[in-house]
Amino acid sequence: MNTMSPSISAEADMQSKGAAVPVPEHKRKDTLMEDKPEDTVIEEGKTVGKPFTDNPKFKLRNVDVSYGADRAIKNISLDIGRNEVIAFIGPSGCGKSTFLRCLNRMNDSIEICRVKGSFELDGQNIYESKRDVVELRARVGMVFQKPNPFPKSIYDNVAYGPRIHGLANRKSELDDIVENSLRKAGLWNEAKDRLDAMATGMSGGQQQRLCIARAIAVSPEVILMDEPCSALDPIATARVEELIAEMSESYTIVIVTHSMQQAARVSNRTAYFHMGHLVEVNKTDTVFTSPQHPLTESYITGRFG
């Protein structure tokens, strides 16, 4: 490393010529580490930024999730606004996926998982015992990390949700739903001539868009996406991101992603999770140019994660 600061040599130059410049004694702080971000103490339940919004779609308060003795989510409160795209980012194991799956009770089937706190979707508690989880999942759809089409035809994949919920009375209605969903997912032109073909024969990107079409076929209000592009190539990823941008007009979208660039591109708001804490929630533009919390800063600049 170059220990000789060039500005110091310039000062010496000036001094020799009698310039009356005070010479501050400075050191380079580049490599000096006063505080490691890992050492930063996070106060439980304290979130930097603006976690709350007016008239939210989801109102989540004091959420606590534990797997047996492990607390995966530690007292998180967050609002998710209507028709907004909110991105959950954070290092692996920070609880972002767990939190996402709480939103349509996908954690129900895990026996050791215990969920506490209040979850309100349009003012109704979704964890109320009399509330049917099937109805909730019709309202809150989900797209998964790995494209997981059913091993059936493209048509049957999209039609499955409407069929089991009885959304269509006639074949023609079902056809319309399938066509609309595929159109919205930007897959109609590629798929219209082979609706009877096996969905598993499509490319990864097409499969993921099919999964999105399948999710929107039951006309949900919220779509949860758990790292939807992690198994896709850049072009397929770009297509899905484009789709998310289009869909944000009519749906509330919650997306968990490991790609910070993706979060920066597609979301309106970004929430940063760290070891079960919700550290910072802010407008995405703010988070990616000047985050408020040092942990967020360290994460998005690639200092740990």
Place this chain on the structure above:
Amino acid sequence: MPNNKDQMYGDHISERFNNELLELKTRFLEMGGLVEAQLGNAVQALTANDSVLAEQVRTGDRGVDQMEIDIDEEAILIIARRQPAARDLRLVIAVIKMVVDLERVGDEAKKIAKLALKQEEEGQTSRGSVEVRHIGSHVHAMLHNSLDAFARLDAEQALRVMKEDKRVDEEYQAAARTLLTHMMEDTRNISRCMSIMWVLRALERVGDHACNLAENVIFMVKGEDVRHTPMEETERVVGR
């Protein structure tokens, strides 16, 4: 230091990213040092009627230009390769913008050196050099302090530089008035006084550039753009 946490550019997962950012900073400070020396030498050449030094400044400007190109290229490569975010992004963007200001300062120094050469040819005595020397050392200090603020990520020092600019402007006005009086006293002085006016004008511009550098340092450190904002607002940002 009010906020030491903001002062790290190291400690990335990628050691090469660390080195690239460090390299960018070092190169920028090298260029800053060179420009500072150019400015000091130009003023010295003018006030001491030193044509050799003036010639040296004139040719030295090519080095400054080359450094500007190099630093820009490096910054572009970092953006392309690393997609920097937050503080890293602000550093790279600030450097790209500040390099332009530094290059302009270099140009002003060259301009002064040219005037010094012309003055020397015409064999004029160096009247008005008191004002030149005074404002010269003042803007030199500003330039130095803003570079220092950059090196230390010291927003408060940057703020002080911004405040200095007003005083430089006042000094420039005062000096301009004095020169005007000289010209009115004796019309033969006009030509010489006009060159001094040019020099003072160049030095005043250097002050403005130093002020721009300081603004960029505040953006870099605090993450907020303080250009075209009232001083009170800027103070609030820095004090935060």
Place this chain on the structure above:
Amino acid sequence: MTDQRSQAEIVRKSLKRRYRTERRFRLYGILAIFIALASLFILFADIISKGHTGFVKTTITLEVTLDSGMMYLDDPTDKDQWSSADFKAPIIAALQAQVPEAASAAEKRELGRFLGTFADSEIRDLLTKNPELLNTTQTIEFPAHDRVSVYVKHADNPRYSIKLSEQQQRWVDELLQKGIIDTSFNDVLFSRGDSREPANAGVLGAIVGSLLTMLVTLAISFPVGISAAVYLEEFAPQNKLTDFIEVNINNLAAVPSIIFGLLGLAVFINLFGMPRSVPVVGGLVLALMTLPTIIISSRAAIKSVPPSIREAAEGVGASKMQVVLHHVVPLAMPGMLTGSIIGMAQALGETAPLLLIGMVAFIVDVPDGLFSSATVLPVQIYLWASSSEQGFVELASAAIMVLLTFMIIMNALAIWLRKRLERRW
């Protein structure tokens, strides 16, 4: 540089050793496969060489004059006359006409021994059905006696001719030349039940018995096994009780099959008073035996359904039941079917538990229902193989081939089903 080169040298040296080890390892593998194939080949060669003669029958075709005087019979429909009638006399007469050398009474008796034990009852049956044939001449085919049959089939092997005297051998050769004694495909094997006489014994009864038993086994073990697997895998809560059940199912798969026979004897026959040696009881016992196999393989098949499919279905709001019925079971079906068919094949080859529930009885008739006495292929093989007569040993080998054919068909079916259904995935 030199350092790198020496390192490459070391690697090269160790490489040789590594390749040698690999080659040796590969050789062991090839050797093991060779041994397995060789023993399989020997087994098949032995069975086929012993059994192929089981598919051949030896017949004596004669023009018999059904003379009423010779038989001491006036009216074939009168059963009272049967006991005093001599149905064999015209056959021996016809045979003696072909072998004029045998003139004495003792030699005629010898000739009569060429015929199968039931030759006279064949004449009787023919006359009872068609009384008008009395006093006419008919061409009739009789099964040859076992010892003639063995001699004819193994003419080149002196070991098999010891049961015939020199004179008799000469007579047989003479009859063979005249075409009176002849060999043809043994259609009796596939059209009759068991018999005391090898020439009249067939595996049809055992095949039908096996099929009926398998039908019962399949009808019980497949739905029960799959339901149990689906419940255990998808719905059962994780607690001590289900753990206990799991362990016991796994243990049941390892229980010797004869224990299931004891269980069947105690429960189905003694407790529920079901008849012995019927396909229903055999099927029930074998169903109990195959259940663990089907449950274990079905659970494995269900487990191998990717969780992402479950999540996908849950994600669009399918209920637990819909997830299982629409997605998990269809996807696991190939595995379940394969497991079941292999379980069935196992049951098809099972003998021990059936011995205990009485399916080892000597049954001549082809079973005509689930509740009529029956035997199954492996038991039939066991019975024949333990019999002393040379003809039965041949038949046992032939029956083994029939059984193996069934096994191969079932296994091929399993593979075909899996391939066909898996194409969906």
